[in-house]
Amino acid sequence: MTDDLTPAAPHLLPQRTLGAGDAALTVAAVGFGGMSVTDAYGPADATEAEAVLRRALELGVTLIDTADVYGHGRNEELIGRVLGAHRDQIVLASKFGLPPAGGHPDGRRVDGRPAYVRAAVDASLRRLGTDRLDLYYLHRVDPQVPIE
Template identity: 55%
Template sequence: MGMSEFYGAGDEGESIATIHRALELGVTLLDTADMYGHGGNERLVGKAIADRRAEVVLATKFGIVRDPQDPGGRSINGRPDYLLRACDASLRRLGVDHIDLYYQHRVDPDVPIEETVGAMASLVDEGKVRFLGLSEAAPETISAAHAVHPLTAVQTEYSLWTRDVEDEILPTLRERGIGLVAYSPLGRGFLTGRFKTPEDFPEDDFRRHNPRFQGDNFYANLRLVERVNELAREQ
């Protein structure tokens, strides 16, 4: 959820109104993470659903640790002691007594996935979490994690211009009955056709620094978007 960071300055009132409108239109899943806005997005979501908790499937994530001294500094932590503390902190920021879907945001290469998921499973036993998930995990990692405790969902990027998940990830999920939660299904807004030049992005928008949205890459991708629009008009 990019309301607290990444896409330029946000407005809390407008963000909360947007979430409320989404609920009115039938959206049921709200997906955040403890690292978005250094916890600010969880607090925002908590305010938005304070009197509407029953309407929401609430998902958040742990595992990407921000450096408070360096805006771009990040590390990965999947240690059991860390994630147990992270879950409690997320519950406080969200103002809820349980999280519906708790993801490991990125797999920690220094901690066996069995240890991480084992600790996550203890949160289910305690009633703090209902279901478990992973984000951006390889097929073998998904299989190993699922053997420790059933995974409900795996989150990964999936859109018309990011389809590599169809090769191995989707078959792995189908075999095990695990759901896919796609992030950036509109290519971080690019597939909407709204952006015509790199200068359309605000100065503090992270897309200005993403290779997909820079120089020749931007215009090559724009041609793909134009072709998608042509196909849509033909239908």
């Protein structure tokens, strides 16, 4: 892989457009779901996980999806380390709304309250080492917070 994460074979993955107009994002038709790289399905090795992500990028993957709850935030940290200064070449998506194991003291299992969203996005940006997310969405609908 080159230092700038230039895909070795971008022709292997067709492109598709998400959204329309000024908000449209062009990505490879195959994305990288980060849930499994930090022990969601059992113990995970960070070095191996970083190698897998780098290989996906070499093969032309341009969409990476993660969530603040994956690996209790370690997932976003790992992805941030791999992307580093090459962030602009990737469409980065993350999710929020699932509190850590045990939930909130008030018993919530999902949190879509505006104050929580602001705190969650700030924490995700810090862990990912970036100043923006291209896509940011609620992991599960919070029945106590109107969608609007």
